[in-house]
Amino acid sequence: MEHNFLHKFSLHIEGLTEPVTFETFHELEDISEVTDAIAKYIARQEDDFLPLGATSAVRASKVLRVTHVSFSKA
Numbered sequence: 511m512e513h514n515f516l517h518k519f520s521l522h523i524e525g526l527t528e529p530v531t532f533e534t535f536h537e538l539e540d541i542s543e544v545t546d547a548i549a550k551y552i553a554r555q556e557d558d559f560l561p562l563g564a565t566s567a568v569r570a571s572k573v574l575r576v577t578h579v580s581f582s583k584a
Contacts, residue, residue: 515539516584519548522575523568529577530562535584545578552576 513535520529536544552560555570562568 513537514584515544515581517541517544517548517581518579519545520577520579521562521568521573522577524572524574530568531579532560532562532576539581541578541581544581545576549576 515536515538517534517536519532519534521532522529532548534548536547538544552570552573557569557571559567560570560573
């Protein structure tokens with residue numbers, strides 16, 4: 511499985527006024543499939559923390575909305 515596309519998402523998190531950017535590589539460019547896969551991934555994390563880059567993380571259960579922002583070829 512090659513992750514050829516970098517997808518950027520905006521995560522709306524309970525308790526924060528501004529959305530947070532989340533980037534992930536994926537083998538597909540289909541926005542609806544990738545958004546569905548990322549939403550399911552976040553939901554499976556339950557009380558685990560979701561890394562937001564190298565310096566921060568958020569409890570996955572606090573993510574209220576996932577919005578696809580953009581993608582580019584890796």
